[in-house]
Amino acid sequence: MDRNHIILTILLLFGFLISIQAVYSAEIIIGPTDSIQTAIDTANPQDTIILNNGTYNDSSIQVNKELTLKSVTENPDDVIIDAQQNGRVIEVLSGVNNVKIQGLTISNGYFDGTWNGDGAGISNKGGTITQPTQIINCKFTNNNATGEGGAIYNRGVLTITNCTLTNNTADGNGGGISNRGNLTITGSVIQQNTAPSMGGGIYNLDTMTITSCTIQQNQASGGGGILNDGDLTVTGSTIQQNQGDNGGGINNFDTLTITASVIGQNTAPYGGGIANWNTLNIVGSIIQENTAEFFGGGLHNLQGTANITDTTFQLNNAGSGGGMCNWDTLTITSSTIKQNNATSGGGIFNDHLQDVYGIVDANFNRIVANTPKAIQSDSGTVNAEYNWWGSNNPNFNALITGDVDYISWLVMTYSANSRVISLGGLSTLTADFRYDSNGVFHDPAAGHLPDETPVTFTTNLGNVGSKSIVTGTINGIATAILRGNEAAGEALTSARLDNQTLTATVTITPTARAASSSTKTIGMQSTGIQLAGIGLAILLVSAGLILPKRK
Structure with missing residues (x-):
């Protein structure tokens, strides 16, 4: 081996040993009697702090560098950080990148702060960052903030994946979560959280995406499940059994898009399922079994524009507008409105708010079995052409009240x-x-x-x-x-x-006897011997047993 090869081998071995040492030193393992904050302070950026099973009575933990904080089993039932109401559990400081919190239970956090920055479980402060904070497979229980975000408060970029938030409270907004940054929630359950003001489950003031989540049994004055005053997209999720004064399921003040989701069994005096004050888009969803004491069992469109496509409104109840109540502009297309009930306008109730008169375009829908009437328009205009009303000859006296254009129909x-x-x-x-x-x-x-x-x-x-x-x-x-x-x-x-x-x-x-088919069968039988003889001759020639004589 020449000198160059020896030097190259030594360099490669040296690099390998360094890499092994780096991986080893990146893991800091602690137990319930150790201080989580001390482990964070002594860690280097990109280190991983592993918490052995048990309960940690730490609070006011501050993460000031890029690192991972996780349980040894990555099962949140095995590692509990119980702050015992002594302070917030974890704060990710402003400007800190790529923090990962995984497999922990965050409980009994308490934060007595201002309306502008809370979060008793975890507060993510944001600042100038390039990579988000990640919360993965965690549980949040019994956290309370006097301002916003009982369990989680976000001002930066945050992703929440496969988490459960239960029985958290905020004295202001966002019993479960308050978001003033960019938040993505996937595969999570947000349930039984409360806020006396807005957003029992979630309060959103910026950009939020919710995918494959369940938001249920939350309570607030405005938006029992969610209050949105930002840009919210909900996909493949279930929002059910929430309660509020406006918008039992969702109260929307800005831009809301709902796709392939179920909004069900929510209650509120106004907008049992959804109350809309701005821009609402619903596609391919089910709005069912919601109840409003006064207006809009499934949907109350108070101000703004609601566009609905390929969606089912069924079994909703209200004083007026069992399926939906409109006071501004509503378009519903290729949807089903059935079995909704109200005192006025079982399917759709159209009216006005102050000097804004309701405008409804309802076309190519299936509108059936709503009581007492399918559509009632007390003011404004309703274009209800090209709908299916349950038969080819519907009795419109029993289906329509008010100024509704229903001719022609499908x-x-x-x-x-x-x-x-x-x-x-x-x-x-x-x-x-x-x-x-x-x-x-x-x-x-x-x-x-x-x-x-x-x-x-x-x-x-x-x-x-x-x-x-x-x-x-x-x-x-x-x-x-x-x-x-x-x-x-x-x-x-x-x-x-x-x-x-x-x-x-x-x-x-009856099946006709096919002569040609019978002839072929008979022909095959009568000529079978001849065909067999021909076949035998071919085989003999091929085998060389029958050959012409050579001259």
């Missing part, structure tokens, strides 16, 4: 293709909702009945999967396949949606 047509099939054959049954009561076709690209509207197909002969099947509409059409595999005869088929049933007869004929 109707169902029904067809079978083919009308005559052989035994064992197939016929496609189609329920079509793309035409209105004047026979005008509506391109689904411009609007259609809500997808997955359930249509029931039946037959008395053959099967459609069984004797009946329920299939959902897609782009205004539902289909089923009739299989004529039972017997020959007349199959009476039907399609039903709500109070409308249409029928079509399909004739199933």
